[in-house]
Structure formats: structure tokens, C-alpha cells
Amino acid sequence: MQNSGRLALLHFWVAFAVFLPAVVLGAWQMLMRSPLPAPLDDPDAYYTSVTLHGTVMAYVVTTFFAMGLGYAVAATSLGRPIRGATAAWIGFIICLVGTVMAVATILSGRASVLYTFYPPLLASAYYYGGVFLLVAGSMIWVVLMIYNMGLWKRDNPGHPVPLAMFAMTATAILWGWSASGVVIELLGILLPRSLALTTEIDPGLARTLFSITLHSIVYFWLMPAYVAFYTLVPQAAGGRLYSDTMGRLTFIMLLVFSLPVGLHHMFADPELGDGFKFVQSFLTFFVALPTLLTVFSLTASLEIAGRARGGKGLLGWVAALPWNEPIVLAVGLSLVMLGLGGFGGLINMSYAMNSMIHNTSWVTSHFHLIFGGAVVIMYFATAYEMWPRMTGRPLRSKTLACWQLWLWFAGIMIVTIPWHITGLMGQPRRVAIFDYSDPFVAPTAPWVIASVIGGAILLVSAILLIVILLLSQVGERKLAEPMRYALAVNPPRTVPSSLNGFALWNGILVVLMLVAYGYPIGQFFVLKSTVPAYEVVRASNEAR
Amino acid sequence: MAHDRGPFKLSNPWPVIGWGVVAGALVVSVVLGFGVLSRFQQNAPTLDLWAAICRGLGITSDTAPATQPQPALNTPTRIAWTPSTLEQIASGDAERGAFIAMNCVACHGQRGVSGSDVYPTLAGMSPAVIYKQLDDFRTGKRPWGVMGGVAKALSDQDSADVAAYFASQPNGLPPVDGYRVPEPGRSLRETNPAKRLAFAGDPARGIPPCAACHGQGGYKIGAPALQQQRPDYIEAELQFFAQGVRANDIFGQMRNIAKQLTPDEMHALALFYSESGGPQASIR
Structure with a gap:
């Protein structure tokens, strides 16, 4: 993997090293909310934990994983060392410093604002500064991905960019657009207030800016998993990718339609008119299309592999697939969770049905199923594929890896299915302690206990993951198979320039974002609806 | 192509x-x-x-400038935490307040540390709390014989100054800053009723945790620190809220809570708060 092997490996290690403690926190949180006794049963500890679990899982694990995968894909799919390795290392250090700052501040109890910040709640400036450094450092990665793809196109005129690199660059561009919301919120509103440079906060403006990030970030998390679907899985299953063009279209549609839709996270917010909430919900339907395309493509690719392996009849190819390959097993499990989680998402984006489950446990359960389940299981499987190529040592045991994936799947299902049910029963989210003697709350008790058991299973699976990765880090060096990406059934010799670059799609995005967000954000500069901030820990006894 | x-x-x-x-x-x-x-x-x-x-x-046709309701609304207090009120409080001069406070020591003790069960300790109390209570005494929203006359003699600036003075006095109430070190025993499973009410409240009766507003671990502008306060004073005020004799709490929050508390609970809470949160508990 030339110069990027160590770079990618370190990024992955940071991601998984913080992942395990965050899973421990998650398991503890589930226990704290349950009727069972929990250690350190203090609501302040709960909200600190939720902030830390959320910040680590949503910002740290995902960003480091995507960056690592990006560097690995750039080097292997383009067949040459990445350009700008020094800048990449600088970016890594900045992200790491930001992570340490944010984590330390949360642990000190001065940043219990949850990972969505909840203005006018106000945390310590060190927390916002840490998150800002993490996001800003990753912008170096964004630039490097675009730069490396551009250089390769210049050196290989008229050739199609390999799908894996095209897709990871689409991911990077999406992250660049997506992060703009949270960066403007941090630089423009939260950091100045937390440094006492301003005296008030406009929570409507802050929340609307954050909503730009809030939906598109989930596609930033999801696209590395889709890269695995399109470029790693068909190869590992012994087949070919059904359609290269469908893959390119999928990533383009994900880039364009995941951004101008953030207001569907703001349905209950009074400071935005219904008209724009409707426009953005309508656009949200379009972002379901690439997932439908992907499920089709993936199933078709797997069928090609299954039939090539001798499967016969309508469904005989399913059994013929190599289910003992971790990444193939992960795909099967991921598609089940993607189906269920996606269905829940369709409910969340429909205004009236959303009102039934707004702010209930249904919401937390949905994103644990779709992200913690469907996407993260692919992160594990991608790590298992990448590790031998990065370390030069074989994966210690495919059987153990498959066990770890099965445990994760079982844990997610046992955590999230009861959690969806308690949400429908009206259980609110972000609540630390429940009075289970209350007749309204009592029926949720057995479901919550089931989720606790699921959390324990997830913890075992996460420990197993780290054990497998550690064991695969040591051992005899063996020349690993070079990285081979899936070939399409009809590999393209040339590709339209619009499917080989992003200029057109960025142009379309500028217009879409202006129309979808121009008025919703612009209105706040006329409304001037600022309020005093509520610092979670006050600097002094003064009134302000 | x-x-x-x-x-x-x-x-x-x-x-x-x-x-x-x-x-x-x-x-x-x-x-x-x-x-x-x-x-x-x-x-x-x-x-x-x-x-x-x-x-x-989002621009509805019934958006119009607000008009003063006639007759004026009967509110529990005149104070709202607007930016101008907060600025007025922040402009208090503690040195000038020391001079005004010479009239307060007879009841509230030397430097605001009360030696009597009837009068609360003011040393270390948030200036916003003192400012609001003085205004409520002045307007009669909080009736308490002597304090009405005392407050009528003070202007808004005097109130801000004396509030700043008392806020800066040592050896009184510890500051309420919203921070606490997490400890076990702060959920509904806690057996000590005062500690349970203070940190977990009672959802069945709709009582939020006292700590959410009064600390440790939470704060609200205008909610006084209770740690190290005179216990009989706390208990008496809870009883006044429960009876509706004291009615200057915004939205009737304290009245709703106090009505639900039993006399034993009021006594236990008063003792719990007066003994907790000494100087060693303030994290700086």
C-alpha cells in the first residue's frame, strides 16, 4: 500500500480505540435507564456519558474511519502513492488534538450538551474548540482526496476514475459541504459566545445551520459502507459488480440529495415555516432512491457470484455464496438491518407520522439500528478486509470474525427492536431516570431490560473486535494479496465526464442549497431572535 | 464518449x-x-x-406589534430575566453596596452570615436572587412586614449594589454553578428521602429534583443556593409556599412543589441542604 499503509492503519486504530470505551458507555447508559440497579446512578453522569458516547461515535470514529479508508483507497485503487502525505499527517495530528480536547472537556463535566449541542445550552469553549479542530483537520483530507483524483485524471486523460476512488472522493466532497453547517455554527455562534465575545445566542439560526450537517453527516457515515458494497463485496463473493454506471449514479445522487434535506430534522421547530419543511421533505424522497439502487445492484452482484459458484434455481444461489467470508456475511446482516432501519426512516421523514414518534425512543432506536447496525457492521467487515493489506499480516481467524459479526447483529436486533416498541409506547428520549412504579412507565420495563441484555452482547462483540484486530496486528509477516477491487460485468473503457467528475453536481448543489436553505437561514438576520445562553457550568456567580 | x-x-x-x-x-x-x-x-x-x-x-397575517394588555396582568413578580435586567444587576457596585448593607446586618448578620433562624444568610447568594426578592418586597408581591419598608427605601441601583456586595461575601452560601462530581445514590433508587428528592425528585407527584434549579449540579437564574442556608428558614419558606402565603414564584413552580411535600419531607430537606455543600464542596 506504499506510503499510505501506516497512515490508514493509524486512522483506523484511533477510530477503533475510541470505539470500545464508547460501547462501554452505551451499555452503561442502557443499564442506568432500566429498572435494574446500575453503578454510579447519577443523572449528571448519564448526560456526560450521552455527550461522550455521541461525540465519539458520531464525530470521532466515523471521521477517522472515513479518512483512513480514503487514504487506503486512494493508494490502492489509483495504483500509486498518495500525493500530499505530509499534509495528511498534519491533518491527522490536528484531528487527534481536537479529539483529545473534546473528550477531556466532556469528562471534566463541563460540556454535557449532547453531540447536537442544543443551543442555547452552552458548554466550555474547549469542547467546541476540540470539535472544530477535529472537523477542520478532516478538511485537509477532503482537499487531498479531490487533489489526488484530479492529478490522476490529468495523468490519465479520458480514462474512467476507478469506482472506489470516485466514490470516496464523492464522500469527501459531501463531508466538505456537510461540515459547513456545523463549522459556521461553531465559528459564528457557539465559540464567540463561549469565549464571551458575544452576549447572546440565536438558537434558531444555530439549529438551522446544524441541520445542514445533521442529515448529510449520516450519508458521510454511510458512503464508506456503500464503497464496500460496490467495490469489495462482489470480489470477495467471487463475482462481479452488476453495473459500474449504477454505482457512479448512486454516489452522485447521495451527494446531491443528502444535503438540501436537513429541515426534516426540524419538523417540530416553530421558527421555520411549513413551506420549506415541505420542500425539504419532498427532496428527502429522492435520497431514498440511491439506496434502492444499491440494494438492487448488490443483490444482482451477489446473484452473479452465487450462480458462478454453482447455485441453481430461483434462490439456490443464496446458499452457494461464501457465507464464511466475513464481508459477505456482513452484507447479508447489513441488508436485513438496512431494510428495517430504512423503513423506520420513511416514517421519520413523513411529517404526520413523525409527530407520533417525535422525541421518543423510536428515534434513538432508529439511528442505532441503521447506523450502529447496518453501517458499522460494514465498517468492521471493511476493517477485516483492509487489515492484512495494511499490516502485511493475515487476519487471525475468519471464523472468529464471523462470530464477532453475528454477535453484533444479534446485539443490535435485541437492543433496537424493543427500543422501537418502547418508543411507540411513548417513552421519551434523553431521560436519565424513569419511575417504573408509574403505571404509564411500567409496561416499558421488560422491553428496556431486553435492551440491556442486547447492550451486553454488543459489548462482548466490541471486545472481540479489538481482540481480533490486535491479534491480526502481530504474528508472522506474510506477503498479503494486493488489494483487488471488484470488476464490473461490463468494465467501462470510457465514462461520460459528468460521471467521472463532480463539477456539474457541485454546480447543481449550489443552486439546491440556495433555494432550500437561503430563506430559512436568511430570515434569522431579519428576525434577530437572540436569547441569553444557558451555560451548563457557570464561570462565576455573576448574573448575566 | x-x-x-x-x-x-x-x-x-x-x-x-x-x-x-x-x-x-x-x-x-x-x-x-x-x-x-x-x-x-x-x-x-x-x-x-x-x-x-x-x-x-412563517409570516402569518396575525403578526402584529404587541400591545399592553388592559387591565395589566397580575403576575407573581415584576422581574423577568431580560437582557436589560441582567445588565442592571451586573452593574452593581459592591463598595457602594457595603455602605447600604450597614442597614442589613442587624437582622442578616455581620457580612451577611445570619446568626438567627428567622433571617436567611445572604453572604454568597446570587445577586440576581437578592435583586429580584428586593423588587418583590418593594412591590408587595412578597409580603413580609419589615422587608417591605426596607425595600421601598432602596432604588433599583441600590438593590443591584447591595446584591453585588452580599454576593461577594465569604463564609456564606457556596456558589451554584451547575457543576457536581457524579456520585452513586442520586437516582430514584436512593433510600434517604431527602437525598432522593433533592437529586431525583418524585415523578409520580410531578416534583422535579431540587438540585436542577438550586444545585448542586444545576442552576436557574433566580433560584437561590440552599446549601448552608438556615434550616428553619428553608422549612418556613416551604410552608409559606405550600399555604400560598408566599406567591412570588414565577409560574407557581415552588407553590406547586411545596403543596405536594409532607411536613416531614420539608423538615428533612431543610436539614439535608443546611448540612450539605460546605466550602470544601465548591469546585474551583
């Missing part, structure tokens, strides 16, 4: 498809959202188009 004339030329099908789909989606969604959805809603069956668009944007 390697040289397909670039991404922005019309002879290339992809830009046509891309721009066409997006333009179509935007036009349809804007027409539906602003022309249809906003027009046919419950309260006004058919608005004209302009009013519908305004409603879709």
Missing part, C-alpha cells in the same frame, strides 16, 4: 438530466408546499395565494 464536450454544455445529456430532475423537483415541491399545503389548512379553508405563501414562510 471520452470527449463529451464537458459538463456544462447542453449537447451533453447528463447536465440536461441533472438540471431537469432538480428543477422539476424544486418546482413541484415549492408549488405543493407554498401553493397547496399552506392554502388548505384547518383554520382558514382557502387563503388567497399571497397569504398562503406568507404563511408557508
Whole structure:
């Protein structure tokens, strides 16, 4: 993997090293909310934990994983060392410093604002500064991905960019657009207030800016998993990718339609008119299309592999697939969770049905199923594929890896299915302690206990993951198979320039974002609806 | 198709498809959202188009400047935590306040540390709390014989100054800053009733944790620190709230809570708070 092997490996290690403690926190949180006794049963500890679990899982694990995968894909799919390795290392250090700052501040109890910040709640400036450094450092990665793809196109005129690199660059561009919301919120509103440079906060403006990030970030998390679907899985299953063009279209549609839709996270917010909430919900339907395309493509690719392996009849190819390959097993499990989680998402984006489950446990359960389940299981499987190529040592045991994936799947299902049910029963989210003697709350008790058991299973699976990765880090060096990406059934010799670059799609995005967000954000500069901030820990006894 | 004339030329099908789909989606969604959805809603069956668009944007036709209600509303207090009120409080001069406070020591003790069960300790109390209570005494929203006369003699600036003075005095109430070190035993499972009420409240009776507003671990502007306060004073005020004799709490929050507490609980809470949160508990 030339110069990027160590770079990618370190990024992955940071991601998984913080992942395990965050899973421990998650398991503890589930226990704290349950009727069972929990250690350190203090609501302040709960909200600190939720902030830390959320910040680590949503910002740290995902960003480091995507960056690592990006560097690995750039080097292997383009067949040459990445350009700008020094800048990449600088970016890594900045992200790491930001992570340490944010984590330390949360642990000190001065940043219990949850990972969505909840203005006018106000945390310590060190927390916002840490998150800002993490996001800003990753912008170096964004630039490097675009730069490396551009250089390769210049050196290989008229050739199609390999799908894996095209897709990871689409991911990077999406992250660049997506992060703009949270960066403007941090630089423009939260950091100045937390440094006492301003005296008030406009929570409507802050929340609307954050909503730009809030939906598109989930596609930033999801696209590395889709890269695995399109470029790693068909190869590992012994087949070919059904359609290269469908893959390119999928990533383009994900880039364009995941951004101008953030207001569907703001349905209950009074400071935005219904008209724009409707426009953005309508656009949200379009972002379901690439997932439908992907499920089709993936199933078709797997069928090609299954039939090539001798499967016969309508469904005989399913059994013929190599289910003992971790990444193939992960795909099967991921598609089940993607189906269920996606269905829940369709409910969340429909205004009236959303009102039934707004702010209930249904919401937390949905994103644990779709992200913690469907996407993260692919992160594990991608790590298992990448590790031998990065370390030069074989994966210690495919059987153990498959066990770890099965445990994760079982844990997610046992955590999230009861959690969806308690949400429908009206259980609110972000609540630390429940009075289970209350007749309204009592029926949720057995479901919550089931989720606790699921959390324990997830913890075992996460420990197993780290054990497998550690064991695969040591051992005899063996020349690993070079990285081979899936070939399409009809590999393209040339590709339209619009499917080989992003200029057109960025142009379309500028217009879409202006129309979808121009008025919703612009209105706040006329409304001037600022309020005093509520610092979670006050600097002094003064009134302000 | 390697040289397909670039991404922005019309002879290339992809830009046509891309721009066409997006333009179509935007036009349809804007027409539906602003022309249809906003027009046919419950309260006004058919608005004209302009009013519908305004409603879709969030500008309703009943948006008008606020007028003073006549007769004036009867509120528990005149104080609202507006930026101007907070600025007035922050402008308090503690040195000038020391001079004014010479009139307070007879009851509230030397430097605001009360030696009597009847009068509360003021040393270390948030200036916003002192300012609001003085205003409530002045207007009669909080009736307590002597304090009414005392407060009427003080102007708003005097109140801010004396509040700043007492806030800066040592050896009194510890500051309430919203921070606490997490400890076990702060959930509904806690057996000590005072500690349970203080940190977990009682959801069945709709009682929030005292700590959410009074600390440790939470704060609200205008909610006084209770740690190290005179216990009989705390208990007496809880009883006054429960009876409705004291009625200057915004939205009736303290009255609603105190009505639900039993006399034993009031006593236990008063003792719990007066013994907790000594100087060693303040984290600096």
C-alpha cells in the first residue's frame, strides 16, 4: 500500500480505540435507564456519558474511519502513492488534538450538551474548540482526496476514475459541504459566545445551520459502507459488480440529495415555516432512491457470484455464496438491518407520522439500528478486509470474525427492536431516570431490560473486535494479496465526464442549497431572535 | 464518449438530466408546499395565494406589534430575566453596596452570615436572587412586614449594589454553578428521602429534583443556593409556599412543589441542604 499503509492503519486504530470505551458507555447508559440497579446512578453522569458516547461515535470514529479508508483507497485503487502525505499527517495530528480536547472537556463535566449541542445550552469553549479542530483537520483530507483524483485524471486523460476512488472522493466532497453547517455554527455562534465575545445566542439560526450537517453527516457515515458494497463485496463473493454506471449514479445522487434535506430534522421547530419543511421533505424522497439502487445492484452482484459458484434455481444461489467470508456475511446482516432501519426512516421523514414518534425512543432506536447496525457492521467487515493489506499480516481467524459479526447483529436486533416498541409506547428520549412504579412507565420495563441484555452482547462483540484486530496486528509477516477491487460485468473503457467528475453536481448543489436553505437561514438576520445562553457550568456567580 | 464536450454544455445529456430532475423537483415541491399545503389548512379553508405563501414562510397575517394588555396582568413578580435586567444587576457596585448593607446586618448578620433562624444568610447568594426578592418586597408581591419598608427605601441601583456586595461575601452560601462530581445514590433508587428528592425528585407527584434549579449540579437564574442556608428558614419558606402565603414564584413552580411535600419531607430537606455543600464542596 506504499506510503499510505501506516497512515490508514493509524486512522483506523484511533477510530477503533475510541470505539470500545464508547460501547462501554452505551451499555452503561442502557443499564442506568432500566429498572435494574446500575453503578454510579447519577443523572449528571448519564448526560456526560450521552455527550461522550455521541461525540465519539458520531464525530470521532466515523471521521477517522472515513479518512483512513480514503487514504487506503486512494493508494490502492489509483495504483500509486498518495500525493500530499505530509499534509495528511498534519491533518491527522490536528484531528487527534481536537479529539483529545473534546473528550477531556466532556469528562471534566463541563460540556454535557449532547453531540447536537442544543443551543442555547452552552458548554466550555474547549469542547467546541476540540470539535472544530477535529472537523477542520478532516478538511485537509477532503482537499487531498479531490487533489489526488484530479492529478490522476490529468495523468490519465479520458480514462474512467476507478469506482472506489470516485466514490470516496464523492464522500469527501459531501463531508466538505456537510461540515459547513456545523463549522459556521461553531465559528459564528457557539465559540464567540463561549469565549464571551458575544452576549447572546440565536438558537434558531444555530439549529438551522446544524441541520445542514445533521442529515448529510449520516450519508458521510454511510458512503464508506456503500464503497464496500460496490467495490469489495462482489470480489470477495467471487463475482462481479452488476453495473459500474449504477454505482457512479448512486454516489452522485447521495451527494446531491443528502444535503438540501436537513429541515426534516426540524419538523417540530416553530421558527421555520411549513413551506420549506415541505420542500425539504419532498427532496428527502429522492435520497431514498440511491439506496434502492444499491440494494438492487448488490443483490444482482451477489446473484452473479452465487450462480458462478454453482447455485441453481430461483434462490439456490443464496446458499452457494461464501457465507464464511466475513464481508459477505456482513452484507447479508447489513441488508436485513438496512431494510428495517430504512423503513423506520420513511416514517421519520413523513411529517404526520413523525409527530407520533417525535422525541421518543423510536428515534434513538432508529439511528442505532441503521447506523450502529447496518453501517458499522460494514465498517468492521471493511476493517477485516483492509487489515492484512495494511499490516502485511493475515487476519487471525475468519471464523472468529464471523462470530464477532453475528454477535453484533444479534446485539443490535435485541437492543433496537424493543427500543422501537418502547418508543411507540411513548417513552421519551434523553431521560436519565424513569419511575417504573408509574403505571404509564411500567409496561416499558421488560422491553428496556431486553435492551440491556442486547447492550451486553454488543459489548462482548466490541471486545472481540479489538481482540481480533490486535491479534491480526502481530504474528508472522506474510506477503498479503494486493488489494483487488471488484470488476464490473461490463468494465467501462470510457465514462461520460459528468460521471467521472463532480463539477456539474457541485454546480447543481449550489443552486439546491440556495433555494432550500437561503430563506430559512436568511430570515434569522431579519428576525434577530437572540436569547441569553444557558451555560451548563457557570464561570462565576455573576448574573448575566 | 471520452470527449463529451464537458459538463456544462447542453449537447451533453447528463447536465440536461441533472438540471431537469432538480428543477422539476424544486418546482413541484415549492408549488405543493407554498401553493397547496399552506392554502388548505384547518383554520382558514382557502387563503388567497399571497397569504398562503406568507404563511408557508412563517409570516402569518396575525403578526402584529404587541400591545399592553388592559387591565395589566397580575403576575407573581415584576422581574423577568431580560437582557436589560441582567445588565442592571451586573452593574452593581459592591463598595457602594457595603455602605447600604450597614442597614442589613442587624437582622442578616455581620457580612451577611445570619446568626438567627428567622433571617436567611445572604453572604454568597446570587445577586440576581437578592435583586429580584428586593423588587418583590418593594412591590408587595412578597409580603413580609419589615422587608417591605426596607425595600421601598432602596432604588433599583441600590438593590443591584447591595446584591453585588452580599454576593461577594465569604463564609456564606457556596456558589451554584451547575457543576457536581457524579456520585452513586442520586437516582430514584436512593433510600434517604431527602437525598432522593433533592437529586431525583418524585415523578409520580410531578416534583422535579431540587438540585436542577438550586444545585448542586444545576442552576436557574433566580433560584437561590440552599446549601448552608438556615434550616428553619428553608422549612418556613416551604410552608409559606405550600399555604400560598408566599406567591412570588414565577409560574407557581415552588407553590406547586411545596403543596405536594409532607411536613416531614420539608423538615428533612431543610436539614439535608443546611448540612450539605460546605466550602470544601465548591469546585474551583
